[in-house]
Amino acid sequence: MDLVRQVEATIQRHALVNRDERVVVGVSGGPDSLCLLHVLLALGQPGRAAHLNHSLRGAEADADAAFVEQLCATWGVPCVMDKRDVPALARARHVSVEEAARQERYAFLGEVARGCGARTVAVAHHADDQVETVLMHFLRGAGLGGLRGMLPVSWLDEMRLGRPVSVGDSTECLRLVRPLLGVPRAAIEAYCAALGITPRYDRSNLDTTYLRNRIRHELIPLLETYNPNLRTVLRHTAEAIAGDYDLLRAQIEQAWADALRHEAGGALAFDLAALRCLPVGLQRSLLREAIHRLRASLRDIGWVHIEEALHVLNAGQVGAQATLPAGLALTLDYDLAWIGVQGAPSVVSSGPTVTGPVTVALPGETRLADGWRLAGQVAPISSLDEAWRANMEPYVAYLDAERLAAPVTLRPRRAGDWCEPLGLGHRQRVRELMINCKVPRAMRDRVPLLVCGEAIAWVVGWRVDARFALGPQTRRVAVWRWIPPEEKDQNG
Amino acid sequence: MDLVRQVEATIQRHALVNRDERVVVGVSGGPDSLCLLHVLLALGQPGRAAHLNHSLRGAEADADAAFVEQLCATWGVPCVMDKRDVPALARARHVSVEEAARQERYAFLGEVARGCGARTVAVAHHADDQVETVLMHFLRGAGLGGLRGMLPVSWLDEMRLGRPVSVGDSTECLRLVRPLLGVPRAAIEAYCAALGITPRYDRSNLDTTYLRNRIRHELIPLLETYNPNLRTVLRHTAEAIAGDYDLLRAQIEQAWADALRHEAGGALAFDLAALRCLPVGLQRSLLREAIHRLRASLRDIGWVHIEEALHVLNAGQVGAQATLPAGLALTLDYDLAWIGVQGAPSVVSSGPTVTGPVTVALPGETRLADGWRLAGQVAPISSLDEAWRANMEPYVAYLDAERLAAPVTLRPRRAGDWCEPLGLGHRQRVRELMINCKVPRAMRDRVPLLVCGEAIAWVVGWRVDARFALGPQTRRVAVWRWIPPEEKDQNG
Numbered sequence: 012m013d014l015v016r017q018v019e020a021t022i023q024r025h026a027l028v029n030r031d032e033r034v035v036v037g038v039s040g041g042p043d044s045l046c047l048l049h050v051l052l053a054l055g056q057p058g059r060a061a062h063l064n065h066s067l068r069g070a071e072a073d074a075d076a077a078f079v080e081q082l083c084a085t086w087g088v089p090c091v092m093d094k095r096d097v098p099a100l101a102r103a104r105h106v107s108v109e110e111a112a113r114q115e116r117y118a119f120l121g122e123v124a125r126g127c128g129a130r131t132v133a134v135a136h137h138a139d140d141q142v143e144t145v146l147m148h149f150l151r152g153a154g155l156g157g158l159r160g161m162l163p164v165s166w167l168d169e170m171r172l173g174r175p176v177s178v179g180d181s182t183e184c185l186r187l188v189r190p191l192l193g194v195p196r197a198a199i200e201a202y203c204a205a206l207g208i209t210p211r212y213d214r215s216n217l218d219t220t221y222l223r224n225r226i227r228h229e230l231i232p233l234l235e236t237y238n239p240n241l242r243t244v245l246r247h248t249a250e251a252i253a254g255d256y257d258l259l260r261a262q263i264e265q266a267w268a269d270a271l272r273h274e275a276g277g278a279l280a281f282d283l284a285a286l287r288c289l290p291v292g293l294q295r296s297l298l299r300e301a302i303h304r305l306r307a308s309l310r311d312i313g314w315v316h317i318e319e320a321l322h323v324l325n326a327g328q329v330g331a332q333a334t335l336p337a338g339l340a341l342t343l344d345y346d347l348a349w350i351g352v353q354g355a356p357s358v359v360s361s362g363p364t365v366t367g368p369v370t371v372a373l374p375g376e377t378r379l380a381d382g383w384r385l386a387g388q389v390a391p392i393s394s395l396d397e398a399w400r401a402n403m404e405p406y407v408a409y410l411d412a413e414r415l416a417a418p419v420t421l422r423p424r425r426a427g428d429w430c431e432p433l434g435l436g437h438r439q440r441v442r443e444l445m446i447n448c449k450v451p452r453a454m455r456d457r458v459p460l461l462v463c464g465e466a467i468a469w470v471v472g473w474r475v476d477a478r479f480a481l482g483p484q485t486r487r488v489a490v491w492r493w494i495p496p497e498e499k500d501q502n503g
Numbered sequence: 504m505d506l507v508r509q510v511e512a513t514i515q516r517h518a519l520v521n522r523d524e525r526v527v528v529g530v531s532g533g534p535d536s537l538c539l540l541h542v543l544l545a546l547g548q549p550g551r552a553a554h555l556n557h558s559l560r561g562a563e564a565d566a567d568a569a570f571v572e573q574l575c576a577t578w579g580v581p582c583v584m585d586k587r588d589v590p591a592l593a594r595a596r597h598v599s600v601e602e603a604a605r606q607e608r609y610a611f612l613g614e615v616a617r618g619c620g621a622r623t624v625a626v627a628h629h630a631d632d633q634v635e636t637v638l639m640h641f642l643r644g645a646g647l648g649g650l651r652g653m654l655p656v657s658w659l660d661e662m663r664l665g666r667p668v669s670v671g672d673s674t675e676c677l678r679l680v681r682p683l684l685g686v687p688r689a690a691i692e693a694y695c696a697a698l699g700i701t702p703r704y705d706r707s708n709l710d711t712t713y714l715r716n717r718i719r720h721e722l723i724p725l726l727e728t729y730n731p732n733l734r735t736v737l738r739h740t741a742e743a744i745a746g747d748y749d750l751l752r753a754q755i756e757q758a759w760a761d762a763l764r765h766e767a768g769g770a771l772a773f774d775l776a777a778l779r780c781l782p783v784g785l786q787r788s789l790l791r792e793a794i795h796r797l798r799a800s801l802r803d804i805g806w807v808h809i810e811e812a813l814h815v816l817n818a819g820q821v822g823a824q825a826t827l828p829a830g831l832a833l834t835l836d837y838d839l840a841w842i843g844v845q846g847a848p849s850v851v852s853s854g855p856t857v858t859g860p861v862t863v864a865l866p867g868e869t870r871l872a873d874g875w876r877l878a879g880q881v882a883p884i885s886s887l888d889e890a891w892r893a894n895m896e897p898y899v900a901y902l903d904a905e906r907l908a909a910p911v912t913l914r915p916r917r918a919g920d921w922c923e924p925l926g927l928g929h930r931q932r933v934r935e936l937m938i939n940c941k942v943p944r945a946m947r948d949r950v951p952l953l954v955c956g957e958a959i960a961w962v963v964g965w966r967v968d969a970r971f972a973l974g975p976q977t978r979r980v981a982v983w984r985w986i987p988p989e990e991k992d993q994n995g
Contacts, residue, residue, distance in 0.1 A: 149641065150729045152736030154743050158650075225729070233725065237642045237717070244644030247806040251646050254784025258754055259747055261782075290753070292746025314739040 014202050018050045018190050025163040027188040033057040033129040034188075037120050038083075038090075040075040040211035043135035045082070046199045047191055049206065051133065052088060061123040061132075064094035065112050075211045082208070091123045117170045117187075124167075124185050131186045136161050139196040142242045143226050145249050146234075152314075155256050160249035164188050195242070263296045270297065277305060278351030280451075286348055287325060294321055298341070301350045306337040324348060330452060345449035362406065362472045363493055364457035368422040371461070373415065373489060379459075382496030385421070390488050392481075402433060402475040406493035408461070410468055410479040415489055417464030421471075423456050430467040432474040441470060448473045461491070506694050510542045510682045517655040519680040525549045525621040526680075529612050530575075530582070532567040532703035535627035537574070538691045539683055541698060543625065544580060553615040553624075556586035557604050567703045574700070583615045609663035609679075616659075616677050623678045628653050631688040634734045635718050637741050638726075644806075647748050652741035656680050687734070755788045762789065769797060770843030772943075778840055779817060786813055790833070793842045798829040816840060822944065837941035854898065854964045855985055856949035860914040863953070865907065865981060871951075874988030877913070882980050884973075894925060894967040898985035900953070902960055902971040907981055909956030913963075915948055922959040924966040933962060940965045953983070 021027065028034050034051060038044040038060040051058045062079045064072050076092055083090035101111035120132045136144075141160045148157030167185040191199065203210055234241050266289055273280040279301050286294060298320050299312055313336060320341045323333040332353075333341045340353035363383035371377045373387040389412045402408055428441035439447075445455045450473065461469035468479040469491070481488060513519065520526050526543060530536040530552040543550045554571045556564050568584055575582035593603035612624045628636075633652045640649030659677040683691065695702055726733045758781055765772040771793050778786060790812050791804055805828060812833045815825040824845075825833045832845035855875035863869045865879040881904045894900055920933035931939075937947045942965065953961035960971040961983070973980060 149740075150726060150733065150736075152730075152732075152740050154740065155647075155747055222729070230725070230729070233722070234642060237714070237722070238644075240644075241642065243806075244642075248641075248644050248646065251784075251787065251806075254782065254787055255647055255747070255751055256784075257782055258784045259750055262750055262754065290746065290749055292743075292748075292750045295743065295746055314735075314743075 014046075014194060014198055015050050015053050017194060019054055021163065021193050022054070022190055025188075027164060027190055028056060028131050028133070030055075031057065032131060033059060033127060035059050035061050035120060035124045035127065035129045035132045037116070037132065037134045038062050038079050040079045041135075042200050042203045042208075042210040042212075043137055043191065043196075045208055045210050046194075046202050047133060047135040048083075048088065049086070049202075049208075051190070052086060058088050059123065059127055059129065060088055060090040061120055062090060062092050063116055063119045064092070065097040065115065066094060067097055067108070067112070078211050089127075091126070093119055095119070113170070117167055121167050121185050130184070131188055132167055133188050133190055135191050136189045137191040137194050137196055137199055138242065138246055139227070141192055141249060142231065142245045143223055145245045146226055146230065147222065155252060155259065158249060159253040159256050160246075161189055161192065162253060163190075163192050193246070259292075259296065262293060263300060266293050266297060267300060272347060278349055279305065280344075280347045280349050283324075283343065283346050283348045291321065294324060298324075298335075298350075302335055302337070302339060305339060305350065312336055342453075344451040344453070347451055349451075349453070362454075363459055364454075365421050365423050365459045366457065368420050369459075371419040371421055373412075373419055377421070379421070384494040386492045386494060387419075388490045388492075390490055392485050392488055402480065405472045408469050408471075408475050408491040409481055410475065410489045410491065411481055411485045412487040412489040413485070414479050415463050415468065419468075420462050421459040422462055424458065424460060428460070428467060430470065430474070431477040432470075433477045433480050435477075441467065444470060444474060506538075506686060506690055507542050507545050509686060511546055513655065513685050514546075514682055517680075519656060519682055520548060520623050520625070522547075523549065524623060525551060525619060527551050527553050527612060527616045527619065527621045527624045529608070529624065529626045530554050530571050532571045532574075533627075534692050534695045534700075534702040534704075535629055535683065535688075537700055537702050538686075538694050539625060539627040540575075540580065541578070541694075541700075543682070544578060550580050551615065551619055551621065552580055552582040553612055554582060554584050555608055555611045556584070557589040557607065558586060559589055559600070559604070570703050581619075583618070585611055587611070606663060609659055613659050613663065613677050622676070623680055624659055625680050625682055627683050628681045629683040629686050629688055629691055630734065630738055631719070633684055633741060634723065634737045635715055637737045638718050638722065639714065647744060647751065650741065651745040651748050652738075653681055653684065654745060655682075655684050685738070751784075751788065754785060755792060758785050758789060759792060764839060770841055771797065772836075772839045772841050775816075775835065775838050775840045783813065786816060790816075790827075790842075794827055794829070794831060797831060797842065804828055834945075836943040836945070839943055841943075841945070855951055856946075857913050857915050857951040858949065860912050861951075863911040863913055865904075865911055869913070871913070876986040878984045878986060879911075880982045880984075882982055884977050884980055894972065897964045900961050900963075900967050900983040901973055902967065902981045902983065903973055903977045904979040904981040905977070906971050907955050907960065911960075912954050913951040914954055916950065916952060920952070920959060922962065922966070923969040924962075925969045925972050927969075933959065936962060936966060 034056055036044065036048045036051060036058050038048055039062070048058060048060055060079065060083045062076055064076045066072065076094070080090055080092060095115050097112045097115055098108060100115060101108045104111060104114075106114075120134075124130065124132050145158060145160040148160065151157065165187050167187040170187055231241065238244060270281045270285040270289075271279065272282050281297070281301075286297065289297070295317055298317055302312055316333075316335050320333040320335060323331050323341060323343065327333075327343045329343055329345055331343045334353060335341055335350065338353055339350060342349045342351075363379055363385070364381050365379060369377060369379060371385060371387065374389055375387060377385045377387075379385070424441045424445075429438050430441060430444065431438050432444055441460070442455075445458070450458060458473070459471040460467050461471060463479070466476070466478065468476050470476075471493070526548055528536065528540045528543060528550050530540055531554070540550060540552055552571065552575045554568055556568045558564065568586070572582055572584060587607050589604045589607055590600060592607060593600045596603055596606075598606075612626075616622065616624050637650060637652040640652065643649065657679050659679040662679055723733065730736060762773045762777040762781075763771065764774050773789070773793075778789065781789070787809055790809055794804055808825075808827050812825040812827060815823050815833060815835065819825075819835045821835055821837055823835045826845060827833055827842065830845055831842060834841045834843075855871055855877070856873050857871060861869060861871060863877060863879065866881055867879060869877045869879075871877070916933045916937075921930050922933060922936065923930050924936055933952070934947075937950070942950060950965070951963040952959050953963060955971065958968070958970065960968050962968075963985070
């Protein structure tokens with residue numbers, strides 16, 4: 012039969028399943044899934060049917076289950092049946108019945124696949140489903156990702172969770188394939204008729220919502236008076252856009268990797284200059300991607316939010332902020348663009364932080380709450396080379412040990428704090444120093460100051476104080492070294 | 504007025520015109536173009552109106568012209584008027600009246616701009632025009648380029664010619680801008696009403712074809728029952744896709760530059776291995792781009808053509824061919840994929856070619872019909888270094904001068920030709936040698952053979968014959984060097 016050869020070609024072209032690979036087929040009892048199961052069996056593919064009773068239509072649903080079980084027995088294909096109380100699950104999860112049904116159906120298919128060691132699940136979405144999906148997405152304004160429609164191969168988890176997953180996210184990596192995606196509904200019904208099967212028609216079909224029905228029976232026939240080839244044309248549009256989308260994803264992932272500086276505590280920091288160099292299409296995509304990653308369940312992101320954020324991103328001053336969906340905000344710092352929870356001190360430092368005073372041992376090691384450790388040693392001046400004197404490393408300092416006479420502590424800045432930055436030649440307020448050094452605004456209250464008595468000896472990560480620096484009179488050196496969380500102290 | 508500020512923001516955002524730059528405004532006398540002209544004047548932009556009478560509606564069109572002239576006088580803006588016989592032009596050019604009208608209108612706007620030294624032409628397409636355009640393109644299956652709708656800035660020539668032009672193509676580089684692209688029709692009409700202008704309504708409006716009218720009055724109202732925000736959503740889709748399209752164009756141009764090997768004589772040759780490494784989205788785009796460049800006027804390229812060509816490209820053997828639109832074909836060679844006129848010996852060599860015998864002077868210079876020249880010199884062996892003996896350069900050969908006793912000619916291969924390729928150690932048919940060397944199939948009958956009497960001394964570009972190579976007995980060397988067309992002979 013032509014349809015069998017067509018599906019075979021689709022399977023080969025998109026590498027849907029290997030020849031002898033077991034496939035779990037979702038079978039409702041309707042014409043589409045019966046056709047799919049029969050075609051896969053005709054192609055010699057080892058199959059396993061899976062039928063879920065959603066407890067939505069009482070006796071009718073029980074009859075569907077019995078029909079599927081009987082037909083599978085006739086065809087000699089193993090069949091896994093289950094029944095779940097979808098209305099109760101919907102109430103418990105505070106989601107619609109349609110949403111709960113989708114979650115349960117794909118969860119069930121995943122369980123059946125794992126149960127028989129299959130890595131591929133096949134569902135019966137066909138060419139007309141694809142046209143309807145593309146139209147729904149177009150009307151919703153879904154962008155390039157949505158205009159792809161359904162894909163011949165995706166991840167089962169994407170359907171279960173209702174959102175994109177990356178391979179790394181997915182614990183199971185079960186594949187979801189759609190071998191009938193190029194076959195029109197009419198050809199499927201003709202196939203069933205030729206086989207003499209009388210499929211079950213689910214009148215409350217959960218995939219066939221009111222909107223989809225209107226699109227099928229009202230909109231598509233009208234659009235076909237504009238272009239008689241509409242169905243073919245929209246399927247080709249979807250396939251071409253799927254290719255374009257893949258190209259863009261590769262660009263987005265490259266730009267993401269190039270521009271991302273920090274990622275922690277529910278916030279992302281990007282290199283501002285790098286973002287500003289990007290074409291606007293990439294800026295837009297990176298913002299959307301950031302929101303998706305921070306708020307995984309968010310489906311549609313408002314256009315206005317993104318455009319306002321783009322404006323701030325490209326033209327904003329330090330401290331400028333744009334509101335994003337789901338309580339997020341974009342905030343500009345000197346050289347970073349932060350995306351995180353609006354109004355929260357969400358900004359993450361890449362260095363050590365303090366929120367109150369901490370006593371420091373010398374010699375010895377002091378551990379901060381954030382996991383960073385400060386190791387202090389004392390060494391004779393003779394072992395010094397000149398490079399040490401310049402104190403160029405952000406997290407290593409060489410200070411005159413004899414000047415550190417009073418107790419040494421770490422603490423955050425206070426109003427009125429001042430120091431004598433090495434090389435500057437005069438006093439400076441710590442506030443000014445931080446502005447001049449472009450310390451990210453949100454970090455400034457958490458940068459540790461190494462303090463000896465009342466005098467600031469080191470603004471950690473930024474400047475050593477001239478009064479504590481090494482000089483001709485220095486005989487013994489205090490060597491301070493910060494050890495990041497997780498790293499072993501290689502001197503210890 | 505809000506509308507003026509909105510247009511100002513659009514102008515700044517998309518850099519449509521500089522503050523004091525003169526803009527030619529296409530003014531039909533309808534509400535859209537009157538609003539555009541008035542807003543630009545309100546913003547202090549130096550403007551010049553341009554009105555073309557298309558000779559399509561007799562006295563009514565003359566009245567439109569008089570109305571525009573009168574209003575421009577009242578507003579104190581210079582106005583250039585012209586009248587052209589569009590129906591006659593349409594007949595002469597064998598195009599539709601709508602097509603001829605479009606060509607003439609944009610040609611006229613270009614002439615007015617050049618006449619007053621302007622480099623920017625503004626037209627009054629608005630937000631609802633954009634929605635209609637996006638829908639028309641979507642229904643036609645126009646792909647990413649079409650889903651962008653109209654752009655805020657493009658090239659006037661693109662509208663005049665009805666196809667994309669690159670900056671290099673355009674002799675004039677006049678910009679076409681659309682400052683009202685974000686303004687709905689209703690706001691424009693309210694603006695005109697508030698000004699007390701009664702615009703002229705062109706009932707045969709050439710931009711408002713039957714299809715567009717149906718979309719406006721039938722389709723969009725229906726689609727708004729699916730999504731009340733349809734107009735906004737589709738404008739945002741277009742703008743987002745325009746950004747995505749720009750990203751893809753950059754990728755396509757990079758891939759084109761990386762993969763293209765030869766371009767001449769109406770044919771393009773790509774590195775086959777490079778094409779096969781590309782993602783399918785890029786392969787598809789490169790094929791379309793190649794067809795566009797070879798057949799500039801081609802608008803829509805059939806999906807089936809491209810998919811068949813993709814199949815041949817990725818899985819075809821040497822000699823495999825796929826039919827493309829407009830008499831073109833894709834043909835695979837060993838390491839090249841050619842796109843050119845189907846069935847024609849269109850393939851272009853990057854080296855010298857001969858179609859019949861040519862007598863060669865030694866010493867001296869021989870010029871071929873294709874512009875390549877062969878320079879022959881004789882030198883004593885003492886001046887040779889070892890590298891010469893290997894004859895590694897494709898278009899330079901060092902032969903034993905004393906063996907070249909008989910008259911020397913250049914000629915194409917003949918059936919039965921054989922030689923003794925240097926380094927091979929035995930005789931080989933020229934046909935086999937060319938296959939082994941992967942000489943592009945279409946070039947094989949045009950590769951020059953340097954022949955001495957009946958013996959082949961050099962398969963130019965590929966192999967020197969061992970019988971004529973330098974040896975211990977060699978006293979004098981014939982040095983042959985090919986000079987490409989245009990290049991000066993640096994030894995002469």
